Structure formats: C-alpha cells, structure tokens
Amino acid sequence: MELNDKPAAAKASKSQVRHKSGGRPVGSQNPHKPGLDARFAASKLLAAVVEKRTSLDGMLDQDHGNPAFKALNDADRALVRAILHSALRYLPRIDAIVDELLDTPLPDGAKSLQHHLVVGAAQILYLDVPDHSAVDLAVEQANRDPRNRRFAKLVNAVLRRVSREKNALLAHFDGVPCVPEWFFDRLTQVYGRDHAEAIARAQLEPVMIDLTVKSDPVGWAARLGGRVLPTGTVRLDPFKGAIPALEGFDEGEWWVQDAAAAIPAKLLGDISGLRVADLCSAPGGKTAQLVLAGASVVAIEQSAARLRRLQANLDRLKIHAECRLANLLDIDDAEGFDAILLDAPCSSTGTTRRHPDVFWTKGQADIEKLASLQEKLLRHALTLVKPGGRIVFSNCSIDPSEGESVVARVLADNPHIARVPILPSNWPGLEKAINSLGEFRSTSAIFDWDGGLDGFYAAVMTKV
Numbered sequence: 001m002e003l004n005d006k007p008a009a010a011k012a013s014k015s016q017v018r019h020k021s022g023g024r025p026v027g028s029q030n031p032h033k034p035g036l037d038a039r040f041a042a043s044k045l046l047a048a049v050v051e052k053r054t055s056l057d058g059m060l061d062q063d064h065g066n067p068a069f070k071a072l073n074d075a076d077r078a079l080v081r082a083i084l085h086s087a088l089r090y091l092p093r094i095d096a097i098v099d100e101l102l103d104t105p106l107p108d109g110a111k112s113l114q115h116h117l118v119v120g121a122a123q124i125l126y127l128d129v130p131d132h133s134a135v136d137l138a139v140e141q142a143n144r145d146p147r148n149r150r151f152a153k154l155v156n157a158v159l160r161r162v163s164r165e166k167n168a169l170l171a172h173f174d175g176v177p178c179v180p181e182w183f184f185d186r187l188t189q190v191y192g193r194d195h196a197e198a199i200a201r202a203q204l205e206p207v208m209i210d211l212t213v214k215s216d217p218v219g220w221a222a223r224l225g226g227r228v229l230p231t232g233t234v235r236l237d238p239f240k241g242a243i244p245a246l247e248g249f250d251e252g253e254w255w256v257q258d259a260a261a262a263i264p265a266k267l268l269g270d271i272s273g274l275r276v277a278d279l280c281s282a283p284g285g286k287t288a289q290l291v292l293a294g295a296s297v298v299a300i301e302q303s304a305a306r307l308r309r310l311q312a313n314l315d316r317l318k319i320h321a322e323c324r325l326a327n328l329l330d331i332d333d334a335e336g337f338d339a340i341l342l343d344a345p346c347s348s349t350g351t352t353r354r355h356p357d358v359f360w361t362k363g364q365a366d367i368e369k370l371a372s373l374q375e376k377l378l379r380h381a382l383t384l385v386k387p388g389g390r391i392v393f394s395n396c397s398i399d400p401s402e403g404e405s406v407v408a409r410v411l412a413d414n415p416h417i418a419r420v421p422i423l424p425s426n427w428p429g430l431e432k433a434i435n436s437l438g439e440f441r442s443t444s445a446i447f448d449w450d451g452g453l454d455g456f457y458a459a460v461m462t463k464v
C-alpha cells in the first residue's frame, strides 16, 4: 500500500500546531480559533471510520480526499493525520480512559461528543500539542453544536482531568490491548495467545520507514541515515518531516515499501526478459520492482483512480510498464504470460501498525468474503500463465484464511499446478518467516530485525 500513501509527517510537531508567525496559517477557516477546523475534521473523519467503516487512506488523499480535510492547509492536514493515527492506534485505551472519567455514560445521541473527547484526549496523551489548546478547542467544538452545547462543561472537566492525571491514567490503562476483541480472539485462535499478545504489543512500537531503492542500497542508506536490511530494503527511523523532502524522492531513486511487501516480487526469481503480469497492481510498488528486475510488465488494475495513481508513481520513478484498466477476470488465456504476480485485495490486517483504521473498518465477515474473492482471482490467474511459468500469490493479511487456506484449496483440485517451496537457505534473515510448506508468512511479532516487518503472506507455484 505504501506507494499509495502521500507520505507525511509521522507526528505533528509543535511548530505545525502553533502557527509560525503567530497569525493565521494560509487556508485556515477560523481566524479567531486557529486549529479548530483541524479538530472538527479529525472528529468527523474519526466518526466516518468507526461508525461508517470508511477507510482513512481515501479520506486523507490530498487531491480526492474528504472535503473537510482538503479544505485545510498543509500544517493542519499533518495535524489531522497525526491526531487520527494516535486516536485509532490507541482507541481502546482512550475509550477506557474517557469512560473512567465520565460519571455517567454519554447519551446515545451524543456520539459526536464522544469523538471530540477522543480527539482531545489523543492529543493530550500521545501528541506534542499543548494540553490547554487541545482542551479549549474540544470545548469550542461542543459549544458550536447546539446538540452538544450543554455538555461543554463536561468536556472541559474530563479533558482537564486527562491532562492533570495523564501519567497515572496512562500507567493504569497500560494493560488494555490496543486491538479490538474480535481481532485478538482470531489471532489467539490462529497463532496462540503468546503470539497474539506479541502482535498486540508490536502494534504500539514505532513504525520504521522502509524504502525500496532502484540501486545502491548501501549508498542510499548512508545518504539518508538508514541501514540496509538483509533483504536489501533501506530502513529509516521514523522522523518528523515530509518524506518527499528527502534526497532522491524527486529524482525517483526510491519508493516507500515495507520490507515484507517487497518480498513477493522477488519470489518470482530471475524474470529478466520475461513477459510478466502484475494482476492487482496499484499503487505499483511491486510493478516497479518487476520492471527493475528486467521484465516486460503488464500492470492490470480495475480501479481507474488507482491506475492513475500507479501511473503517477511510475512516472516519478521514470519506470515504464504497460498499464491496463481491466478486471483481471476479463483477461483471457490467449495472453499467455511467462510469470504472474497476484497481490490480491485483502483485509490488510498485516498493516495495522501503519493503518490502524483497518481494525475498525474490517471484520471477520469481510475476511471471509475477501478469502472467497481471492480464491476466484487465483483460480483465474492460474489460467493466464504459460506451462512452466511461475505464479506468486500474496497479500498483506495475517489471517491464514486469506493466505494458506486459499492456496491449499486451489492446489488440492488443480493437478497442473505445483507448489514451489521457498527455501530458507536462500533467504538469510527471513528463516523464521518461512513455514514448513515453504510459504512466506510474516507477522509483526516474529522478527528480530529492529522495527520488525508488516504481516504478509506469499506462496510460489508453477504450472506443470
């Protein structure tokens, strides 16, 4: 997903929150209350995630995002991102703290008030924002809504207590897992309780920034102050600043791609000179890898907006692929590709460290639906590869029903398709992520590498 993201500051800095000249930043709508629009936007988008299960990525798009977000200036956009990221990352804990401080639960019709409280508390507890400003703006939000006005004093009292008792509250609620119950139960069922707890803990670790570089990883690691992982990814510590401002971005020398997401394309092996289909291709991180590995790539994508983004990403990288707007189910076997990568749509539960909204926008029913879609896509993809050709099936879910089970079912009734086991000896540093069947299976909990990896699944097959 990474190329998709418009990279932004990981955390709002004080300079972004306070306005540099002390005056109104360009684009701000409220000259008398700087930052108020950002808080309203944060509450609104939080409501869309938790009540309507709307994914954050689309709403935070610079050009096509939610109007309340697009109306903000750059500093306020960065602040909204930071607030939402913290609010969603720590939501179970913040909810528990707010509940604790309310004498009686808020009435059913006061959902927006709850969002203002969460947005305020997230800033006080987890962001570098002056507490008084978080409190004042939450009170102002309540005051401006006739339905909430009578609760403005309550908002003031609760958030002032959050501010006063911050350390004690954080310590007291430290044990509340920051993943929803349905997710934790499923992890426990699949991986066992210790592993599930480790994944829940990893959720709160700082998330590194991983780059795939066109060439010279050692040189780029030195220039950008990062390190090279055993798989060739350049890893940077999180920093306060904009990724596009880094050396090499404008020149298209690298792109953001989690180290785990960079594995599937490599599993196709030597593809130099081959005609390769990247069947679910946008935003294009894997397309770029395939082209750089020397293949002639047909990138297929069914969403026009996402295909445009893929094209823009490839343009920045000065990389050429044939980009086709199509449903892969409509592509027929006359095409005969030498190799295929199917990075299928999934629940994205492996990426919750970076995309904590996934917890609140996806559920068990989505996982089941996606698993059956993946099986359909994989069965069709297998018809498009020439005999002797390789297929890699991958996705960023950590639920085996979207990975291991799909492949097992397809192999079971497809005698012309054989598994190609991934050999741990060929992947130094990744041994723990290769299962007994020779499939790649990472979770955020099983890595010794500083900063870990996202959860990912990949299997390699061939047509015999």
Ligand SMILES: C[S@@+](CC[C@H](N)C(=O)[O-])C[C@H]1O[C@@H](n2cnc3c(N)ncnc32)[C@H](O)[C@@H]1O
Binding pocket: 001, 002, 003, 279, 280, 281, 282, 283, 284, 285, 286, 287, 300, 301, 302, 303, 306, 326, 327, 328, 329, 343, 344, 345, 346, 377
């Ligand atoms: C997980 S994303 C792919 C990420 C991409 N491989 C990368 O590394 O940047 C899945 C993509 O598949 C696309 N997609 C889903 N169903 C499709 C279909 N039937 N045909 C073509 N594309 C599809 C989605 O629009 C989405 O962009």
